[in-house]
Amino acid sequence: MTPAGPAKPVIVVGGGLAGITASVTLARQGTPVVLLETRKKLGGRATSFTDVRSGEELDNCQHVVLGCCTNYLRLLDELQSRQHLTWTREQYWIEPGGRTSVIKPCFMPAPAHFTSAVLAASFISMREKVQLARAMNAILRVDRTTWQDRTFADFLRHCAQPARLIETFWTPVIVSACNLEPARVAASSALQVFQEGFLADAHAADVGVSTVPLVRLYEHAERLIQSAGGSVRLGAGVEFIGTTSVRTTSGETIEGSRIICALPPERAASVIDPAIASVDDRFSAMSRVQHSPILGVHLRFDRPVLDRPHCVLVNAGVQWLFRKDDQGAAVHAVISAADAWMELDEEAISARVVNEMKAYLPLAKDAKLTWARAIKEKRATFAATPEMERLRPAPLPGAWSNAEPPVILAGDWVQTGWPATMEGAVRSGYRAAALALNKPIESFTAPDMPPARLARALGLRPAPRPPSFSPARAAISAVPSPSRQPYVAHV
Ligand SMILES: Cc1cc2nc3c(=O)[nH]c(=O)nc-3n(C[C@H](O)[C@H](O)[C@H](O)COP(=O)(O)OP(=O)(O)OC[C@H]3O[C@@H](n4cnc5c(N)ncnc54)[C@H](O)[C@@H]3O)c2cc1C
Structure with missing residues (x-):
């Protein structure tokens, strides 16, 4: 009798927050994982890079977490990174000229x-x-x-x-x-x-930001994955995803027990085995996903310009400013739904941002910009239109006739009940891990922040539960199939 070889790992494709969460969760259950990420770092759209001009480690954009993001916070606990968040309960809404309203919870x-x-x-x-x-x-x-x-x-x-x-x-x-x-x-x-x-809760809108570059929040992920016999492979782009194997751009084929695809929709659609795509309509819908851009602008001034941790500019093109140093001379501006800014070059962008700052912040009036770096993310998030809500796929197809396991989808764009956020991505990662292990979908997700008693009494219901993606069906996948048969997918 041939001795059984080592168990095949679960393959996770994409090292953004969804892929990190799925991999770390599986590793914590003792399951070996191979996490494949095309870039040389983890974090995907929520990460940092070294700016060649300044040598500084910059985030692609300021990322904010709210008190209600229970799953993202759970992930940071698991990564031993939660202490890197700093919290404020006040939001400063500033009008032209500088008049400021402080929106903060009361008793x-x-x-x-x-x-x-x-x-x-x-x-x-x-x-x-x-x-x-x-x-x-x-x-x-x-x-x-x-x-x-x-x-x-x-x-x-x-x-x-x-x-x-x-x-x-x-x-x-x-x-x-x-x-x-x-x-x-x-x-x-x-x-x-x-x-x-x-x-729902007086702490739901608390604003948390990282005090370290985002990429450092994920530093412990690799060690956790390795401790369960798995590996993180950076610079490993995937060009083909099948039901139980993937092929990297260097031509290597890696076999796995399950595949979790944690790629952005357009990438997932381009690498999935066409035989799967032809019968699993989760993949055909992906080409119809539209995106919405975000612009992040790092600015340095010759003097302090912002005396608050962050602020909202009322009726401006720039929605948020964040103070990035103790003095307030380093500032990060965020422009969401930034379609109108995408054609501008860096100089025009920073000039426009600085003009708005001068109009709103008395301290910025005579300040000189010493350095600026604008980062355009054209595909920052999916455009959360009503059509997109209908398109968002489930992590598993509704049904399949094949004995081979279906690809599990993860990412902020799958059905999570959340907008395109870090919280949505992390939720999808926990669910993907549960499905790969045939555990109930709620096995690893953190409970939502429950509505406070008065909120409930006034009619606020708890968040609708996500559809239950039956793990019993996933169990079929444990049986190896002698020959490949097509899926029958009903999403
Ligand atoms: C500018 C900006 C600002 C944002 N601000 C906030 C915020 O304030 N708060 C918030 O909650 N959310 C914010 N978001 C959204 C948040 O960043 C995303 O929702 C979340 O990071 C998505 O994670 P993900 O894992 O689903 O996808 P991704 O992060 O896109 O991960 C997918 C990964 O797959 C990798 N990949 C792609 N192709 C391949 C391939 N062929 N082979 C292997 N790997 C591949 C990518 O490199 C990437 O690492 C912001 C996003 C942007 C862009």
Whole structure:
């Protein structure tokens, strides 16, 4: 009798947050993993690079985590990195000229915790505050799944929100959170942001940022994966994904027990075995995914310009500024849904950002820009339109007749119930690991922040549970198939 060889590893393709989460979770269960990443570092869209001009380690863009991102925080605990986050509970909304409203929670329980701050805010009129309260009341009670086919602009019309309030309040919040304007974003996505990110709990909207370059948050991932007999292979691009093997661009074929594809949709569609793509309509839908850009601009001035940890500029092209040093002379500007900026060169971008800063920040008025670096991410996130909500694939096909295991999909763009965020990517990674191990999908995910008692009493429901992707079906895959048969996929 031939002795059984070592168990085949699970192959995870893509070392962004989804792939890191799936790999680390499997490793923590003792499962060997081969994680293949085309770049020379982990982190994907949430990572850092060494700037050749300054020699500095810069993030591609400032990334923000909110208190409600329970799964991202769990991952950072597992990576022993949570201590690198710093938190603030205040948001500073600055008007042209510098008048500042501090939006911070008060003593009242959620969902009333922002009441005193909103009442005191100068950028919203008293009449608008009443209208805002009415809309928030509607958001508390609405079943957001019934708004999947309409845009958030439709919802705001339904709540009779005035144009100025849409411009000064609703748009910056939603553009920052969903990277798409209210006229395009699915109402269900925007409602999720307000229900879970603002109203559910007084800590849900706490703002966390990393104090170290993002790539350093993932430093322990490789050790965890190696401790279970697996490996992380950087610079290993994958050009073909089959059901139980992948081929790298250097021509190496690697066999695995399961494949987790944690690639962006357009990459996944281009490397999947055409025989799988022809029968698994999760892959045909990928070519219809549209993207929305984000622009991150690193700036250095000859003097301090920002005396807050971060701020929102009311009615500006730049939505957020983040202070990047103790003095406030280093600043990072974020422009989400940045289509209108994509054709500008770095000089024009920094000139426009600096002009806006001078108009809003009294300290910046006479400051001189000494250095700037603009990073355009044209495919920063999927465009979270109602059509995209219908397109987002499940991690597994609905059914398959093949005894070979179907490819498990992970990434911020699969069905997670979240917008394109680090939290969504991490959730998908935990679920992918559970499916690879035939465990219930909730095995590794952290519980959502539950709505506070008063919020529940006023009608806020807990987040809808994701569809249950039956692990019983995945169990079929454990049986090796003598010959390849096509999938029958019903998503
Ligand atoms: C500018 C910007 C700002 C953002 N701001 C925030 C924020 O403030 N808060 C927040 O929560 N989210 C933010 N996001 C979104 C967040 O970064 C993403 O949702 C998340 O990082 C996606 O992770 P992922 O693993 O799903 O995908 P990715 O990070 O795209 O990972 C996919 C990985 O696959 C690799 N890959 C591609 N092709 C191949 C191949 N052929 N073979 C092997 N590997 C391959 C890629 O290099 C990449 O590492 C921002 C995104 C951007 C771009």
